[in-house]
Amino acid sequence: MTLAESFGALIPRLETPRLILRAPLPQDFEAFAAYCDSDRARFTGGRVDRNLAWRGFCHITGHWVHRGYGFFVIEDKDSGQALGTCGPYFPEGWPEPEIGWTLWSEAAQGKGIAFEAAQAARGFAYDVLGWTTAISLILAGNTRSEALARRMGCTRDGT
Numbered sequence: 001m002t003l004a005e006s007f008g009a010l011i012p013r014l015e016t017p018r019l020i021l022r023a024p025l026p027q028d029f030e031a032f033a034a035y036c037d038s039d040r041a042r043f044t045g046g047r048v049d050r051n052l053a054w055r056g057f058c059h060i061t062g063h064w065v066h067r068g069y070g071f072f073v074i075e076d077k078d079s080g081q082a083l084g085t086c087g088p089y090f091p092e093g094w095p096e097p098e099i100g101w102t103l104w105s106e107a108a109q110g111k112g113i114a115f116e117a118a119q120a121a122r123g124f125a126y127d128v129l130g131w132t133t134a135i136s137l138i139l140a141g142n143t144r145s146e147a148l149a150r151r152m153g154c155t156r157d158g159t
Contacts (some may be wrong), residue, residue, distance in 0.1 A: 011064055012128070014072065014120045019028070019113065021072035021086065021120055023062050028073050028082045035104035043142040044102055060085065069129055071100065074117045082092050083108040084119035088125040088134070099125060101135045114148050122152070139140075 008023035
């Protein structure tokens with residue numbers, strides 16, 4: 001067993017009717033790198049090359065190491081395909097703990113996948129981590145994420 005596999009075994013696994021939320025694994029990097037090199041990344045810092053994508057991918061794992069929680073990879077139960085990330089997030093400098101989500105592929109959009117994953121992640125944050133509140137920081141113009149946040153029962157606080 002590799003260190004990555006051992007580490008992955010320590011991260012909880014959440015299941016929903018259609019999805020598995022699990023540890024980020026090395027084989028997920030290609031899908032993440034493709035996302036990072038696409039226009040879809042415009043709301044998460046913008047398009048970056050493979051080197052910076054690798055740093056971002058390792059940041060996801062590092063958050064688990066230092067906080068004991070973080071983004072899960074969203075996996076489709078039927079296909080096994082990694083679709084994005086979702087989970088509790090609270091990096092240094094953030095104003096409050098966040099529930100965040102990103103779908104890596106446009107093909108995954110509009111199917112309720114992010115909503116299903118975000119509900120599971122919020123349940124984990126509240127029920128397991130003991131959170132009583134969470135924010136979702138959404139850049140202006142990200143209408144899909146704004147709609148998802150409203151569907152989750154969130155209200156706008158600030159600009």
